[in-house]
Amino acid sequence: MSVGTARALLARSAPLWQRLTTHPFVAATGDGSLDPAAFDRWLVEDHVFVLGFRRFLAGLVGIAPDPRAADVLAAGLAPLQAELELFRREAASRRLDLGGEPQPTTLGYTSYLHASLADGYQVAVTVLYGAEKAYYDAWAAVRAGARGRSPYWPFIDNWSSDAFAGWVAAVARLLDAVAPAGPTAAMCLAFDRVVRFELRFWDAVHAGETW
Amino acid sequence: MSASRLLLAHSSPLWPRVLKHPFVHAVADGSLDRDAFARWMVADYAYNLEYRRFLAGLITIAPTSWDADVIAEGLPSHKGDIELIRQVAVRHGIDLDVEPGPTVIGFSAYLHSLLQRGYEVALAALFSSEMVYYDGWSSVRGQASWENLYWPFIETWSSQFFADWIAGLSRLIDASAPDGPSMPMFVAFDRVVRFELLFWTGIYAGETW
Amino acid sequence: MPTLSRTLTERGMPGVHAQLVHPTVAGIARGDLDPEAFRSWLEQDYLFLLDYVRVFSRLAWQAPDQHLGDLVDLAHSTWHEELSLHRGLAAEFGADLIGAVKGEPCRAYTAFLLDAAADYGRGLAALLPCMWGYSTLGRLLAERPPAEPRYAKWIATYADSGFAALADRSARMLDDAHAEGRVDEPTATAAFDEALGHELRFWDVPRTGS
Numbered sequence: 018m019s020v021g022t023a024r025a026l027l028a029r030s031a032p033l034w035q036r037l038t039t040h041p042f043v044a045a046t047g048d049g050s051l052d053p054a055a056f057d058r059w060l061v062e063d064h065v066f067v068l069g070f071r072r073f074l075a076g077l078v079g080i081a082p083d084p085r086a087a088d089v090l091a092a093g094l095a096p097l098q099a100e101l102e103l104f105r106r107e108a109a110s111r112r113l114d115l116g117g118e119p120q121p122t123t124l125g126y127t128s129y130l131h132a133s134l135a136d137g138y139q140v141a142v143t144v145l146y147g148a149e150k151a152y153y154d155a156w157a158a159v160r161a162g163a164r165g166r167s168p169y170w171p172f173i174d175n176w177s178s179d180a181f182a183g184w185v186a187a188v189a190r191l192l193d194a195v196a197p198a199g200p201t202a203a204m205c206l207a208f209d210r211v212v213r214f215e216l217r218f219w220d221a222v223h224a225g226e227t228w
Numbered sequence: 229m230s231a232s233r234l235l236l237a238h239s240s241p242l243w244p245r246v247l248k249h250p251f252v253h254a255v256a257d258g259s260l261d262r263d264a265f266a267r268w269m270v271a272d273y274a275y276n277l278e279y280r281r282f283l284a285g286l287i288t289i290a291p292t293s294w295d296a297d298v299i300a301e302g303l304p305s306h307k308g309d310i311e312l313i314r315q316v317a318v319r320h321g322i323d324l325d326v327e328p329g330p331t332v333i334g335f336s337a338y339l340h341s342l343l344q345r346g347y348e349v350a351l352a353a354l355f356s357s358e359m360v361y362y363d364g365w366s367s368v369r370g371q372a373s374w375e376n377l378y379w380p381f382i383e384t385w386s387s388q389f390f391a392d393w394i395a396g397l398s399r400l401i402d403a404s405a406p407d408g409p410s411m412p413m414f415v416a417f418d419r420v421v422r423f424e425l426l427f428w429t430g431i432y433a434g435e436t437w
Numbered sequence: 438m439p440t441l442s443r444t445l446t447e448r449g450m451p452g453v454h455a456q457l458v459h460p461t462v463a464g465i466a467r468g469d470l471d472p473e474a475f476r477s478w479l480e481q482d483y484l485f486l487l488d489y490v491r492v493f494s495r496l497a498w499q500a501p502d503q504h505l506g507d508l509v510d511l512a513h514s515t516w517h518e519e520l521s522l523h524r525g526l527a528a529e530f531g532a533d534l535i536g537a538v539k540g541e542p543c544r545a546y547t548a549f550l551l552d553a554a555a556d557y558g559r560g561l562a563a564l565l566p567c568m569w570g571y572s573t574l575g576r577l578l579a580e581r582p583p584a585e586p587r588y589a590k591w592i593a594t595y596a597d598s599g600f601a602a603l604a605d606r607s608a609r610m611l612d613d614a615h616a617e618g619r620v621d622e623p624t625a626t627a628a629f630d631e632a633l634g635h636e637l638r639f640w641d642v643p644r645t646g647s
Contacts, residue, residue, distance in 0.1 A: 297438070300438050300439060301439055301443070303439055304439045304443055304444045304447035304448075305447055307447070308447045308448065308450060312451065315451075370580070374454075374457050374458055374463070374466070374577075375458055379454065379457075379458075380450070380454045383450075383577070384450065
């Protein structure tokens with residue numbers, strides 16, 4: 018299996034990618050040293066993100082070029098329900114209000130996902146891959162050291178499990194199918210923007226962000 | 229109170245920041261430094277290109293031809309803004325083909341995403357962004373010199389013509405929400421004001437990824 | 438969708454801004470324009486307006502019934518109000534309107550307008566920079582009028598809402614002509630652009646001399 022297009026995108030964004038997978042926020046969840054206030058922030062912001070992401074993914078199913086691609090994408094919707102339940106349970110136990118106003122980066126990033134649908138399937142599926150692969154690689158980096166020790170294990174497991182890895186790989190194959198000769202300039206730009214938004218998202222939940 | 233007035237009233241705590249933004253005042257008194265000037269041209273150019281798509285999308289989902297006509301009246305001005313930025317950039321050697329900052333990308337994407345939330349919500353966002361611009365630039369219209377390099381921008385964004393168009397938009401808002409704005413309209417209006425303030429701050433202070 | 442006149446006037450705003458910072462206009466705005474320069478402008482503009490009235494007449498010949506009244510009103514207003522302002526100011530500035538001779542910018546502009554008026558739609562487009570342009574310029578200048586009363590009065594004439602209404606009617610006639618296929622956008626735009634250029638150069642009149 019090729020996934021040459023996905024690999025090409027990752028290679029182009031390698032320096033930024035390195036910062037993603039070693040982000041202090043994620044590392045601190047692994048060794049349990051994360052400031053609880055930062056985790057609370059992340060919980061609230063990522064809940065908003067997942068709601069926006071679900072709309073984006075649903076839209077992507079709607080513009081999929083063929084039934085096989087739609088099958089793959091639609092399969093990504095159901096697991097989001099379990100994710101949202103996880104967020105809601107954890108938020109309830111921490112007495113967090115999930116209905117508050119999101120931070121600017123959260124709102125900007127989730128909007129970017131959704132707006133990418135207007136740029137066409139090629140760009141939008143690239144954006145999907147970037148967001149999912151970023152989360153997989155970041156959480157997988159702390160998985161080995163975190164098991165059994167981290168209070169945040171359910172979250173780490175959610176985005177570094179075999180099931181999630183399989184989903185990310187399936188999306189990578191969609192990229193190959195839509196751009197077999199390699200990524201277009203528009204795909205490269207969109208992927209790079211997603212990586213930058215991911216980094217800003219981590220920074221914003223770690224340090225806090227105001228309007 | 230009409231829906232348009234209610235939207236403004238709800239976001240009034242933010243308005244002092246709209247009327248006193250350091251970026252706007254630096255443009256008006258000519259103290260804007262070269263780097264900020266270049267950032268401004270790049271940001272407003274990228275933003276306006278996306279904004280035009282937003283306007284076009286809004287025209288597409290407008291429920292009546294009256295709505296579409298009023299919104300479309302704003303298209304020549306936005307084309308004019310884009311042209312003016314291009315001319316100014318060429319004259320001052322500013323490269324517009326530069327990746328814009330995260331607030332430009334996020335803000336313009338936010339507007340676009342509202343097209344899916346219903347016409348009146350997207351319209352509230354349009355009204356908000358134009359009101360912020362009109363009030364912000366009107367706050368300095370009287371003191372900016374006509375010889376000021378940025379005068380054409382200040383004049384356009386605080387002109388009677390612009391005010392008339394915005395009055396037209398407010399009538400559309402009032403007609404689309406005769407019982408008052410919905411919660412999503414209030415939220416969209418307020419978020420756009422906050423995004424506009426971040427946009428100006430990003431240009432003035434410098435904002436990087 | 439936006440009308441042709443709306444599209445053109447939006448396009449023309451940079452031209453108005455350029456006029457706003459022209460030394461002659463800036464001098465009027467401050468109220469300190471050399472009286473000699475203003476005298477020269479008055480003479481040239483007087484000669485210009487005489488032919489401007491002829492332009493309306495040439496257009497009236499080709500006009501549909503519903504525009505005839507507007508064109509007659511425009512010619513009447515130019516003759517009785519604008520020219521009367523000039524005669525009044527001429528007395529105050531010691532200008533010699535009867536003995537004046539057209540300078541090159543005035544000659545070129547009037548020749549262009551009279552020629553453009555041979556075609557109804559093209560002529561209406563060519564008129565727009567003058568009508569709309571002076572109205573817009575006047576209203577901008579009126580936001581900060583000078584203390585000097587003669588220049589303030591000049592500004593007030595062009596800032597007047599009655600003058601703006603005439604400019605609007607002029608624009609609407611162009612839009613009607615466009616809607617009826619009597620002029621296409623490229624022709625109108627070219628005529629508009631050319632007239633706008635003449636408008637800017639006309640302010641040079643006091644500098645190059647008659």
